[in-house]
Amino acid sequence: MESLAIKTDHKPEKIENGKGVPLFHCDLYDTELVHKIAQAFLPGISTACVDNTSGDIFRTPASVAAEFRKEMVDYITQRSESFVAETFVLGDVPEVDVSGNPYDIISDFVDDFATLKRNLLSRVSGWLLSEKREDKIDDFVQEMEINGFWLTDKREAIAQTLLKNVDFKNEYHCNMRFDSAEELTEHVGSCGFRSMNCENEGCNAMFSTRHREKHDSGCPFKIILCEQKCSDRIMRRDMDRHCITVCPMRLVSCPFYSVGCQSAIPHGVLDQHCSNNLHAHLLYVLRSIHKKTCEEDLEQRLNQVEKVYPVNWQKLEI
Numbered sequence: 547m548e549s550l551a552i553k554t555d556h557k558p559e560k561i562e563n564g565k566g567v568p569l570f571h572c573d574l575y576d577t578e579l580v581h582k583i584a585q586a587f588l589p590g591i592s593t594a595c596v597d598n599t600s601g602d603i604f605r606t607p608a609s610v611a612a613e614f615r616k617e618m619v620d621y622i623t624q625r626s627e628s629f630v631a632e633t634f635v636l637g638d639v640p641e642v643d644v645s646g647n648p649y650d651i652i653s654d655f656v657d658d659f660a661t662l663k664r665n666l667l668s669r670v671s672g673w674l675l676s677e678k679r680e681d682k683i684d685d686f687v688q689e690m691e692i693n694g695f696w697l698t699d700k701r702e703a704i705a706q707t708l709l710k711n712v713d714f715k716n717e718y719h720c721n722m723r724f725d726s727a728e729e730l731t732e733h734v735g736s737c738g739f740r741s742m743n744c745e746n747e748g749c750n751a752m753f754s755t756r757h758r759e760k761h762d763s764g765c766p767f768k769i770i771l772c773e774q775k776c777s778d779r780i781m782r783r784d785m786d787r788h789c790i791t792v793c794p795m796r797l798v799s800c801p802f803y804s805v806g807c808q809s810a811i812p813h814g815v816l817d818q819h820c821s822n823n824l825h826a827h828l829l830y831v832l833r834s835i836h837k838k839t840c841e842e843d844l845e846q847r848l849n850q851v852e853k854v855y856p857v858n859w860q861k862l863e864i
Contacts, residue, residue, distance in 0.1 A: 570730040574739035575709055575719040578753045583652050583709060584701035590656035591615055591696070592686040594663040596679065601667040607686045614663065615696060619704055621662075622655040626711035651712045652705075748781075776814070806830035 594614050595607035629651065664674075673679055690696060710719050720739045724730045734740060738756035749767035762768060766783035773785055774795040780788045789796055794814030800807040801820065807830055811819045820827065829845070 569723040569725060570727055572720040572722045572724075572730060572733055572737060572739075574734065574737050574741075574754075575706055576739060576754050576757075577741045578757065579649060579718050580702050580705045580709055581698075583649055583705040584698060586649070586653050586656055587618075587701045587704075588687050588690055588696060589683065590653075590660055591618055592683045592690065593660040594618065596682045596686060597660065597664040597668045597673075600665060600673055600679075602665070607682070608689070611690065611695060618656070618659045621659045622652060622708060623704070623711075625655045625658075626652065626708045629712050630714045646715050646717065648709045648712045648718055652708050655708075800827075802827040802830050805834045 591611065591614055592607065595611050598610060598614070599605045599607050668674060713719050720737055722733055722737070724733060739754045741752055742755050742758065744751040744753070744761060744765060744767070746762075746765050746767040746769070749765055751761060751765070753761050764782075766781070768782050769779050770782055770785070772778045772780055772788065772793060772795070774789050774793050776793050776795045778788065778793070795812045797810040798813045798816060800809045800811060800816075800823075803809075805827075807823070807827060809819065809823075832839075
């Protein structure tokens with residue numbers, strides 16, 4: 547059974563339909579994408595702060611972070627609100643194809659804001675290509691995370707708004723509208739954007755229901771059949787280790803490899819291989835001992851051994 551994580555305090559958005567009758571708008575969205583967008587904000591604000599204060603002995607990235615956070619939110623919100631109109635409605639068609647993925651679009655907004663905040667020193671020096679710059683950006687991101695400068699839920703709330711503004715194809719959020727709250731409630735229970743938790747034990751992933759199959763096909767915690775066709779069922783993340791170390795179908799070299807048998811055999815049937823090919827293996831051994839002896843003489847010696855010590859070569863185990 548699906549483990550759904552639908553908001554119980556869901557408050558439908560009322561929209562006037564032009565006739566005075568309120569419409570109820572489903573506000574569900576792609577939770578994975580919103581989280582991904584929110585994760586891009588900290589590196590963006592860190593880049594802006596570091597580049598703006600580079601070489602400044604009076605200011606540090608932390609001293610401008612709060613101010614730049616507000617400016618960045620205002621900037622990317624304004625860009626998102628005008629994105630569809632500027633790109634399509636007003637005929638401002640770019641020379642390259644516009645990505646329909648909201649993450650790519652919003653990431654460009656964040657990068658543009660950071661670029662606007664570069665000071666003169668960072669523009670004219672080799673600072674932008676230096677490893678020291680990347681290290682300072684990463685360090686400041688960690689500092690903001692540790693200090694709780696911009697909490698995830700706050701960033702995701704902003705990301706939700708941005709997503710709806712730029713998702714002109716309506717592929718990553720629900721745009722369904724209804725005439726009553728009852729109709730909306732019924733829809734929310736089956737909306738493809740409702741959130742659910744992964745059902746595989748140990749996995750804490752949360753995603754929109756429409757991505758269930760995609761997540762399940764790559765979930766590291768899903769129990770699946772062995773890739774090498776043994777009878778075991780293994781957690782996907784442990785599959786490589788299983789196949790290399792304990793799987794009875796893993797290929798191993800014949801014990802007589804060093805004397806000439808080049809066969810690679812599944813570990814589970816190694817004894818059977820040795821039993822079925824004992825005659826050939828002993829011939830390999832004789833060849834390695836009597837290197838100058840011709841093949842016919844070796845065969846004769848082996849036949850003599852068989853006569854003196856009669857053995858069921860097919861059933862002998864070594």
